[in-house]
Amino acid sequence: MSTVKLTVNGKAVAVDVEDRTLLVQVLRDHLNLTGTHVGCDTSQCGACVVHVDGRAVKSCTMLAGQADGASVTTIEGIAKGDELHPMQAAFRDNHGLQCGYCTPGMIMSSIDIVQRHGGQLDEATVRQELEGNICRCTGYHNIVKAVLDAAGRMKVSQAAE
Amino acid sequence: MYKTTYHRASSVDEAISLFGKSSEAKFLAGGQTLLPVMKQRLASPSDVIDLGKIKELQGVELSGDVLTIKAATTYYDIMTNADVKKVIPAIAHLTSVLGDPAVRYRGTIGGSIANNDPAADFPAALVALAATVKTNKRSISADDFFKGLFTTALEDGEIITAVSFPIPAKAGYEKMRHPASRFALTGVFVAQAKSGEVRVAATGASQSGVMRVGAIEAALKANWSPSAIDGVSISANGLLADIHGTAEYRANLVKVMAQRAVAAAG
Numbered sequence: 001m002s003t004v005k006l007t008v009n010g011k012a013v014a015v016d017v018e019d020r021t022l023l024v025q026v027l028r029d030h031l032n033l034t035g036t037h038v039g040c041d042t043s044q045c046g047a048c049v050v051h052v053d054g055r056a057v058k059s060c061t062m063l064a065g066q067a068d069g070a071s072v073t074t075i076e077g078i079a080k081g082d083e084l085h086p087m088q089a090a091f092r093d094n095h096g097l098q099c100g101y102c103t104p105g106m107i108m109s110s111i112d113i114v115q116r117h118g119g120q121l122d123e124a125t126v127r128q129e130l131e132g133n134i135c136r137c138t139g140y141h142n143i144v145k146a147v148l149d150a151a152g153r154m155k156v157s158q159a160a161e
Numbered sequence: 162m163y164k165t166t167y168h169r170a171s172s173v174d175e176a177i178s179l180f181g182k183s184s185e186a187k188f189l190a191g192g193q194t195l196l197p198v199m200k201q202r203l204a205s206p207s208d209v210i211d212l213g214k215i216k217e218l219q220g221v222e223l224s225g226d227v228l229t230i231k232a233a234t235t236y237y238d239i240m241t242n243a244d245v246k247k248v249i250p251a252i253a254h255l256t257s258v259l260g261d262p263a264v265r266y267r268g269t270i271g272g273s274i275a276n277n278d279p280a281a282d283f284p285a286a287l288v289a290l291a292a293t294v295k296t297n298k299r300s301i302s303a304d305d306f307f308k309g310l311f312t313t314a315l316e317d318g319e320i321i322t323a324v325s326f327p328i329p330a331k332a333g334y335e336k337m338r339h340p341a342s343r344f345a346l347t348g349v350f351v352a353q354a355k356s357g358e359v360r361v362a363a364t365g366a367s368q369s370g371v372m373r374v375g376a377i378e379a380a381l382k383a384n385w386s387p388s389a390i391d392g393v394s395i396s397a398n399g400l401l402a403d404i405h406g407t408a409e410y411r412a413n414l415v416k417v418m419a420q421r422a423v424a425a426a427g
Contacts, residue, residue: 002167018164019164019165019166019167019209020162020163020164020165020167020199022162022196041200042197042200043193043196043197043264044342046261046263049263055237055266056262056263056266057263057267058263058264058267061192061193061196061197061264061267062192062196062267063167063189063192063209063211065167065169065211066167066169066189066192066211066213109262109263112262113262129262131261131262131343132260132261132262132263132264133261
């Protein structure tokens with residue numbers, strides 16, 4: 001057992017876990033942040049993507065110990081109170097989901113994509129960048145539309161801040 | 162995953178000392194291979210020693226004609242590094258088609274070559290560029306480092322600290338990506354050294370892991386152009402065959418990927 005200290009969605013937490021515990025298990029089972037999903041559990045589907053120190057990573061493929069001291073942002077941590085994050089709003093407005101299982105990972109990956117590419121995003125880039133996130137419902141079309149829409153909104157909201 | 166004890170090393174020396182105190186330890190870098198393997202219970206180390214936060218294993222250095230990438234540098238940091246993009250853009254390209262964005266944030270060059278998966282990308286770059294693997298004990302040429310499937314010249318408790326690449330005159334890498342795993346169904350790295358020497362290495366093709374392709378090297382030595390490879394025939398003997406492609410298919414891919422890599426190298 002080890003004590004793992006994290007900052008999760010801005011809040012300092014400390015959890016006592018077995019060393020074999022994965023980051024996603026800490027989030028879901030210890031902190032009850034069940035918005036982060038486990039899809040394949042083999043590092044392929046991306047449903048478990050969260051931001052660790054600003055980088056979108058698969059939380060099923062990281063030990064909790066590796067994240068000790070890090071700042072973690074999950075799907076629960078991106079809205080401002082009742083105001084959805086622009087990426088969440090764009091997914092809703094473009095109907096970028098059906099069953100919703102992959103959506104938390106899609107949104108966390110997509111925020112990272114927009115942050116890395118800024119205003120230079122085009123459809124081909126979005127499709128290529130989302131290759132680590134698998135959706136079995138939508139055929140991706142509306143997801144791609146949502147990410148492109150959000151890229152514009154995020155630029156506007158950054159400019160407003 | 163079976164029970165294990167996690168240690169975070171703050172220096173190479175500390176990592177080696179932790180290794181010596183454990184019964185069946187494994188070094189952990191980005192964990193993008195080791196952790197999935199442990200989750201499948203195909204590996205059950207008593208201890209995992211995390212090298213990911215060791216400062217002396219991070220970063221890229223350019224000095225004279227040599228580009229050195231420290232072992233725990235992530236694919237993302239390699240791919241976006243200005244020196245890598247400038248002096249060996251083929252390595253930046255290789256890194257950009259490896260895994261997916263989330264994997265590239267965690268996976269490291271040292272982890273990739275220590276694992277030596279027969280379909281991994283970096284072994285081909287090291288062999289074609291005649292790179293040198295630096296460890297805490299010695300320097301090993303890429304030719305001597307890769308020993309076959311998942312096997313390297315590393316001894317127990319030896320840690321890769323960096324990889325040094327001589328800057329080539331020209332280099333290119335192209336691969337047929339497996340659409341699900343993103344590993345190379347076959348990938349070929351071609352390089353022309355500043356001395357004029359041509360080296361070509363294929364990954365994902367041979368049953369013994371990364372291999373040099375002498376026939377293509379000879380053709381490119383005579384004439385560095387994609388069409389020079391037109392007449393080369395690659396034997397399917399000893400090549401991998403599985404549900405994704407026959408040995409003959411992979412033999413053809415070696416040729417096609419080599420042509421594309423030469424075209425990319427210019």
